[in-house]
Structure formats: C-alpha cells, structure tokens
Amino acid sequence: MNFRRKRIALGVFLLLTWLCFWFSYKIFRNLLYEDYPLTDPDLVNITIAKDSVCQSGTKFAIAIHNAINNTALRQGIRETWGNSSHHGIPVVFIVGLNDNKDVHDLISLEHSTHEDLVVGDFVETYRNLTWKHVISLKWFITYCPSANFLFKFDDDLFVQPKKLVSYIESIENKFEKPNILCDTVLSAETRRNKKSK
Ligand SMILES: *[C@@H]1O[C@H](CO)[C@@H](O)[C@H](O)[C@H]1NC(C)=O
Ligand SMILES: *[C@@H]1O[C@H](CO)[C@@H](O)[C@H](O)[C@H]1NC(C)=O
Ligand SMILES: *[C@@H]1O[C@H](CO)[C@@H](O)[C@H](O)[C@H]1NC(C)=O
Ligand SMILES: *[C@@H]1O[C@H](CO)[C@@H](O)[C@H](O)[C@H]1NC(C)=O
Numbered sequence: 001m002n003f004r005r006k007r008i009a010l011g012v013f014l015l016l017t018w019l020c021f022w023f024s025y026k027i028f029r030n031l032l033y034e035d036y037p038l039t040d041p042d043l044v045n046i047t048i049a050k051d052s053v054c055q056s057g058t059k060f061a062i063a064i065h066n067a068i069n070n071t072a073l074r075q076g077i078r079e080t081w082g083n084s085s086h087h088g089i090p091v092v093f094i095v096g097l098n099d100n101k102d103v104h105d106l107i108s109l110e111h112s113t114h115e116d117l118v119v120g121d122f123v124e125t126y127r128n129l130t131w132k133h134v135i136s137l138k139w140f141i142t143y144c145p146s147a148n149f150l151f152k153f154d155d156d157l158f159v160q161p162k163k164l165v166s167y168i169e170s171i172e173n174k175f176e177k178p179n180i181l182c183d184t185v186l187s188a189e190t191r192r193n194k195k196s197k
Contacts, residue, residue, distance in 0.1 A: 054144035096124035
C-alpha cells in the first residue's frame with residue numbers, strides 16, 4: 001500500500017516538473033524570439049489583375065505562387081498542366097514586385113497577352129512571401145466570387161487538375177463550413193528565431 005502511494009507521489013512529482021519545464025521554456029522562448037504576426041490584410045493590395053479570369057459559373061480556381069521575374073516557369077505551366085482550355089479551370093500567377101523597372105514593363109506586356117497575373121503591391125522577399133497567401137485569398141474573394149474552391153500551388157509542381165477536381169467533388173458534401181485542406185505537419189512549431197531564414 002505504502003509502495004503504491006510512493007509511486008503515485010513520484011508520478012505527480014514528475015508531471016509537475018515536466019509542466020514547470022514546459023512553461024519556463026515557453027516564457028523563455030517568447031522573451032528570446034520576436035513574433036512576426038500576420039495581422040491586417042489591408043497592409044497589402046492587388047495592383048494588377050484582370051476581372052475576366054473567372055466566369056460567373058466558375059467553381060474552382062487555381063492560384064500559383066511564383067516569382068515576378070520567373071517568366072519561363074509561368075510559360076512552361078501555361079503550355080502544360082496550367083492551360084485552362086484543357087480543363088476549364090481559371091489559372092492565375094500570384095507575384096509581388098521587385099525593384100527592377102524593366103521587369104515591370106515586361107510584366108505589363110505579359111499580362112496584356114495572357115491576362116493571368118495577379119500582382120501584389122509588396123516587394124518579393126523571403127519574409128514577404130506570406131503576403132502572397134493574403135493576395136491569393138483577396139483575389140479569390142474579389143475576382144472569383146462564384147467559385148467555392150481555390151487550389152494553391154507553387155510553381156515547381158506538376159498537377160493533374162481534373163483528378164483534383166474529381167477528388168474534391170467526391171468529398172465536398174462533407175464540408176459544412178469554410179475549410180482549408182492541406183498536409184498536416186504534427187508537432188512542428190513556427191520558427192521565430194530571427195536568424196533563421
Ligand atoms: C489596401 O486597400 C484597403 C481597402 O481599400 C485600404 O484601406 C488600404 O490602405 C490599402 N493598403 C495599402 C497598403 O495601400
Ligand atoms: C530573379 O531575381 C532574383 C533576385 O533579384 C534572382 O536571384 C533570380 O536569379 C532571378 N531569377 C530569374 C529567373 O531571372
Ligand atoms: C492551350 O491549349 C490550347 C488548345 O489546345 C492551345 O490553342 C493554346 O495555344 C494553349 N496555350 C498555351 C499557352 O500553350
Ligand atoms: C515587404 O514589402 C514591403 C512593401 O513593399 C517592403 O517595404 C518591405 O521591406 C518588405 N519586407 C521585407 C522583410 O523584405
């Protein structure tokens with residue numbers, strides 16, 4: 001009996017020690033690392049986008065995050081899996097700005113030919129990449145109001161849009177409210193170390 005009580009006491013002690021370490025670690029971390037909150041969506045806006053990309057009955061749309069000067073990748077995607085006339089899903093490229101004037105002129109020309117660029121008014125840097133998500137969602141809400149689903153990809157993927165659509169159609173009646181479907185990385189934490197890229 002006595003032995004059992006000791007074991008319980010030891011268990012409680014270990015649990016308390018662990019909790020104590022855990023909270024100290026959390027507090028210590030917050031002191032060490034700065035937060036980079038993504039707060040106000042009005043901090044970035046769309047400067048260039050065509051409103052004819054989505055039609056009134058459009059149900060799906062594809063947004064591809066891509067670097068403004070990476071024209072070759074955009075063209076590759078347009079000529080392969082991103083060609084809307086093959087699958088009927090509107091495709092846009094989400095880019096930011098850089099400080100090169102020539103690039104901006106080229107972008108205007110490219111946009112007048114393909115009408116598939118969505119340009120955010122922020123400089124493309126690693127830290128600013130998060131804003132591309134905000135721009136994607138803003139574009140989706142503003143320029144594609146009839147659509148229910150937005151697929152977001154990076155520009156280094158090869159996708160089979162028709163398969164994706166049939167997958168979504170097979171599960172869509174399970175959604176009762178807005179949802180984000182993605183891969184889940186369990187027990188990973190945001191890197192808040194300022195020295196980490
Ligand atoms: C973005 O647009 C919103 C709404 O029109 C406006 O309030 C905000 O100031 C704009 N942000 C920038 C950075 O221009
Ligand atoms: C785009 O610009 C970045 C930085 O300005 C540069 O490192 C990169 O090589 C450029 N990429 C292309 C495809 O021109
Ligand atoms: C997309 O496909 C259509 C029909 O096959 C073709 O006419 C068009 O040139 C393609 N677009 C690109 C950018 O390759
Ligand atoms: C992000 O973009 C803004 C607006 O263009 C720019 O002022 C800022 O320097 C960029 N932030 C970073 C961390 O590069």
